[in-house]
Amino acid sequence: MAISFHNRVAVITGAGNGLGRAYALELARRGAKLVVNDLGGDLQGTGTSNAAAAVVQEICDAGGEAMACDASVTDTDAMHAMAQDAVERWGRIDVLINSAGILRDRTFAKMPAEDFDCVLETHLMGSANATRAVWPHMREQNYGRILFTSSTSGLFGNFGQANYGAAKMGLIGLARTLQLEGAKYRIRINALAPLAATRMTEDILPEDSFAKFAPEKVVPAALYLVSDDAPNGAIIGAGAGAFHSAWIAMNQPVVLDDDAMSVEGFAEKWDSIAQREPLCFPESGPEQSALILKALKQHSE
Structure with missing residues (x-):
């Protein structure tokens, strides 16, 4: 049976490009109403653009419903305002996918404190801010699905990514705790460690591998993990159409x-x-x- 998101309301951070955009387009195709959040900055988190509005236009042109939010996930008040706007327009929030993120790679010995703090602020605190904004609405309606974007850099480490790895493993700790706190409210929490051909990986993946690692090949896992039948507490690795589970053992x-x-x-x-x-x-x-x-x-x- 087809998995539908008809009449579900989904918020996706970092949805102006890459994986977030791919999630948004497929959720809309399956009937969800979307809040597309993206500051529109560059890979290091500076600058702004109309990336969110562009994705909203794509969704609306295809007959879907969406609204844009160009606020930073590091702005707590803006995340609460985003959630309130969604509830005022559609009455509820069913899904949150935390996909916003930046990179400031450098070896730990050469990494300025600002670069360490900024990456943690965006990935870890940004995800916490967005989650905190939707949490009371999900509790009140006794339903919610939240996906955190972790990484193999967090789970297993990666040279030159101490800040990114720390943030991504921190998200696992956040997800593991919220899966317990949200269970009685039918809020299910999962984590995804994706590998996809995006601007974050263009200097890592060989050019001839980009097609194999298209963001769309991660989408099946992401959408299942926020569906009605989603598990609770899963940690899934995904890339190039291959999927596996990770555990804390x-x-x-x-x-x-x-x-x-x-x-x-x-x-x-x-x-x-x-x-x-x-x-x-x-x-x-x-x-x-x-x-x-x-x-x-x-x-x-």
């Missing part, structure tokens, strides 16, 4: 006896502590604590 606790409770005792058990199996997948911080308590109980028996 831990091995089983290794318990030190009181007489071995020392740096030397820890060092002696390092091989066991560092082994990669058997693995478990805690769904929350308290679950991880419960694993430790269980290990202590088993060790004392």
